[in-house]
Amino acid sequence: MTNMLILGPPGSGKGTQAEQIAARLGIPAISTGEMFRAHVDAATPLGLEARKYLDEGNFVPDSVTNAMVRERLHNPDAGGGFLLDGYPRNTKQLEVLDGILASLGTRLDLALQLTAEDGELVERMLSRARISGRSDDTEDVIRHRLEVYYRQTEPVAAAYAGRGILLQVDGDGDIGTVTERIVAAMRGTGLEL
Ligand code: ADP
Numbered sequence: 001m002t003n004m005l006i007l008g009p010p011g012s013g014k015g016t017q018a019e020q021i022a023a024r025l026g027i028p029a030i031s032t033g034e035m036f037r038a039h040v041d042a043a044t045p046l047g048l049e050a051r052k053y054l055d056e057g058n059f060v061p062d063s064v065t066n067a068m069v070r071e072r073l074h075n076p077d078a079g080g081g082f083l084l085d086g087y088p089r090n091t092k093q094l095e096v097l098d099g100i101l102a103s104l105g106t107r108l109d110l111a112l113q114l115t116a117e118d119g120e121l122v123e124r125m126l127s128r129a130r131i132s133g134r135s136d137d138t139e140d141v142i143r144h145r146l147e148v149y150y151r152q153t154e155p156v157a158a159a160y161a162g163r164g165i166l167l168q169v170d171g172d173g174d175i176g177t178v179t180e181r182i183v184a185a186m187r188g189t190g191l192e193l
Contacts, residue, residue, distance in 0.1 A: 002027060002083075002110065003101070003107065003108050003109050004109055004111070006018050007153060008115065008171060009115075009116060009150075012114040012121060013116075013124075014171075015033065017114065017175075017178060017182060020179045020182075021083060021186075022082075025083070026081075027080065027083055028082055029082075030069075030072055030084050030087075032065060032087045035068060036054055037054070040054065049064060054135065055136060055141075056141065057148065058148070069087050069096075069100070070096075079104075089156065090155075090156065091152075091159060108160075108165065109165065110167060110189065111167070113157050114171035116171040117172070118146060126142070167186065169181050
């Protein structure tokens with residue numbers, strides 16, 4: 001059983017890789033960004049609240065995000081392992097996640113960080129915008145999301161590095177190449193795959 005998460009700058013492909021890796025491990029990929037977008041599309045009260053933050057590339061308030069993740073991780077399908085994508089994004093969320101996992105009698109095994117150059121990230125998001133039309137994929141919002149990532153989420157990666165559970169993988173290359181790189185790096189940790 002593997003409890004893991006993936007982090008990386010916006011545009012690093014973590015959502016795509018999360019799906020690939022979770023499928024291999026037979027565990028659910030839990031993406032907070034996807035959960036928020038589903039709420040926005042369904043115009044739920046949470047979606048109406050979250051929308052203004054998403055559109056501006058800001059974090060949804062921790063109180064909303066933490067409650068959503070807590071509920072999701074209590075779902076029985078997460079009991080056999082999970083791959084969190086997009087959470088925690090700041091050190092407060094990291095502390096909350098520790099508490100949620102402790103109350104479930106479990107803990108995190110691995111934090112996988114995808115790395116990529118800023119220029120490449122901006123380019124990928126702009127081309128994704130032309131295809132998917134995601135409301136937060138405009139150049140100004142993209143640059144803002146990158147800034148927020150370096151300021152708030154890098155310290156999360158540093159904290160996991162301090163615990164000895166951070167695994168960094170280069171996110172440059174096509175989807176299959178990066179997946180194989182992740183699988184090879186994970187094998188090196190001795191975690192089951
Ligand atoms: P990306 O990594 O490309 O920014 P995501 O789908 O992971 O895309 O996230 C999209 C947006 O969803 C974020 O910009 C933010 O507004 C919101 N969001 C996702 N996860 C969190 C989180 N853990 N805390 C607060 N807001 C979040």
